[in-house]
Amino acid sequence: MEKTTDIRDDDEHMAAFPINRGYLKRKKIYNGIAALFAVIAFIIGSFPVFHIIYEAIAVGHQYLNWNFVSTLPTGFPIGAKGGMLNAIIGDVYLIVISSTLAIPLGIGTGLYLSLFGKKRTNGILRLLNELMLGIPSVVWGIVGFYIFSTNAGPGFHLGFSALAGGLTLGFIMTPIITLLTEQAVNHIPASYVEGALAMGATKWQATEAVIVKAAMGGIFIGILLGVMNIIGQTAPLLFTNYYNTGLPTGITGSGGAVGDMAMLIFIYIHEPSKILHYKAEAASVVLLLFILIIDLGLRLISYLTKRFIL
Amino acid sequence: MPENNTSEKDRDNVIVDVKNLNFYYGSYHLLKNINLYFKKNSVCTLLGPSGCGKSTFLRTLNRMNDYTEGSKLTGEVLINGKNIYDRSVDVVELRRDIGMVFQNPNPFPKSIFDNVAFGLKIHGIKDKDFIVERVEKCLKYSALYDQVKDKLNKPALSLSGGQQQRLCIARAIATNPSILLMDEPTAYLDPISTSVILDLINSFKKYYTVIVASHNIQQAGRISDYSGFFLDGELIEFSEAGSFFTRPKDKRTEDFITSRY
Known part of the structure; x- marks a missing residue:
């Protein structure tokens, strides 16, 4: 109980913590891919709605009164x-x-x-x-x-x-x-x-x-x-x-x-x-x-x- | 067999008497043969590390564990001499007499006034003047009235954490219970709010029997008349606060009080 160790004081410990710089770069790319996927999914998913609205108005507008x-x-x-x-x-x-x-x-x-x-x-x-x-x-x-x-x-x-x-x-x-x-x-x-x-x-x-x-x-x-x-x-x-x-x-x-x-x-x-x-x-x-x-x-x-x- | 150190001869003012209480959840044996009693108009703290069963124990006193599916309870809890697990006991009536305050301040998403009035309304009180008077009184008792008297119709959730907890206390005492259970009431509060609540608890023993679960030894020391120590579902020790904190009989209690857990 008496001996407390702070990992910040432990040089060896920090040295043993491998920083994966490649991953740090890649994780931003993964984030970008996820965002891109979400945007594409939204566009594809909402396309029919906009198409229906466009089509209906384009064809039926003469009777809309x-x-x-x-x-x-x-x-x-x-x-x-x-x-x-x-x-x-x-x-x-x-x-x-x-x-x-x-x-x-x-x-x-x-x-x-x-x-x-x-x-x-x-x-x-x-x-x-x-x-x-x-x-x-x-x-x-x-x-x-x-x-x-x-x-x-x-x-x-x-x-x-x-x-x-x-x-x-x-x-x-x-x-x-x-x-x-x-x-x-x-x-x-x-x-x-x-x-x-x-x-x-x-x-x-x-x-x-x-x-x-x-x-x-x-x-x-x-x-x-x-x-x-x-x-x-x-x-x-x-x-x-x-x-x-x-x-x-x-x-x-x-x-x-x-x-x-x-x-x-x-x-x-x-x-x-x-x-x-x-x-x-x-x-x-x-x-x-x-x-x-x-x-x-x-x-x-x-x-x-x-x-x-x- | 856990030791019960309060002297057996003086059982005059006993309000809660727990006998051979065992509580199981599925295959877990959460409370192991608990025997203790609480006296009228005293403050009792139940200490112990997280997961030791003190909250579970507290909830057996007002049958809040009834809703936990797969739980089983044996033994007796006598309140004013009547076993609350007896079939004839009406849980609604039982809980009117036993207020409870939780770890997280949990006022309803209603106005400050309606929060305190809720307990009166659910028990069928319709007299408006009585409700207004009672709400005011309860808010005064819980040292909140001066801060909220001009905004009783504001949402309770607009209050600070400490005020919300005091509102929950006001809400709990509105139905005029004889026992008040508090499950780590200060766990999420800042030191000043905590201090206010501890003072409240001290002043409450005039009217209520207060049973507090806590893992904070200093806070428990400030308010206790009696203290108990739970460990792994067992009641290790229960005695008057003076001897509990200064001369604990059990090594494990001593270790806890001197913070070795």
Whole structure:
């Protein structure tokens, strides 16, 4: 214990420390390579996005005006005149219906997994959730058809309608929100939760006390991803809602079908008409703007809840 | 068998009585047959090097280890004569009576006021006047009130580390516990904040039984009425602070006190 050695005093020790000058030079090169790789990956990865935006604007710009988003499609083939108001309104219907189902269901399941579930059941539930994420959307369409739309057999007999389509989309959205909620709650610093538990809080009180500040951001990202995902879906709607060129008169039954932007693009592209092809491109620009508005809107809500709910 | 040096005849004011406590995590035997008791309105420090089991022991006193999966506990912890590991014991009620302060200051990401009020709210108190009065009192007890009285609605995380730790103490005493557990409360604080907290602990024994885990001998010496020494999950020695620090009975305790670990 008495004898302390400082390695700085030990000449022999320092001499035995081999400085690899070659490596010191090379490590800067490695750093450069890593940075270069990241830049190249970004360029390749983001190229399709810029290409889509460019292409859509270049081809569809002639139809991008207020009239296009504020009137219903008319003319022959339908859509040759008028705009796409039916699809925008229809998407709002679908988002509201699917979110009403998916947000409470997804957040609830996520909270169960992260707070209350037993280890073994959690493993199974998590696996099922990942399985749900992997189910092809066309399969969801068929499932939705049998559960909600068809008038034959057991089921809800909702017809091709916004409610049937929206609920089907809700099932696609749920596992995404579940996954993100679970991760967000799991990432709440253990010390917060422990501090609350030590005061006699229940698990829920402990989580609830910090969830707004510590996990709401992650949960909002889950909702955002879910909404983005379903806006782009067409396959589940093929068998549950299909498409309406006008405005719906209800949300179930024969007048209950709604238009949908992704569906509009899909249908217009299949029509043998140059005008409709151009309008499909214009509609994809509108769809992108729509997504952008929802994104910014949700982020604003997320920011405000964190900022003003202490 | 670890030696328990407090005199057996005087057991009148015992509040926490630990009997044959063993704690296992998987195949690790973390606490080995611990026997000791703590007296009302005293400050007890549990010393020992890192990893000796003193934090684990502290957490068995308010059942915080319940959440550690794969852990097992045998033996008894009697608080006011009642075994807290008995099935009939409500953990929530138990923890209202046993406050805890952690090594890292861990105030909630809420306002200063809400941090202290949290303990009252989770136990169902809704009377606003009572809460306001109580928060004020607790902040005064923990020597923080003068520094924060004008910014009670500011986020707690805007405070300095020492202030945050005092806020955590205020939070812990808000529910009026009879026992206060402190897990190395000054480990991450500067000397001045540390000194303030040690003074607080000294003043607290009027109201509470304070049990502090620490690896700092000087700090423990400043506040202790009783001291214990843990090593590798065993309680080596437990006695009144005077004799513990000046005439330790065990060679290993002596080595630790004279810093040979």
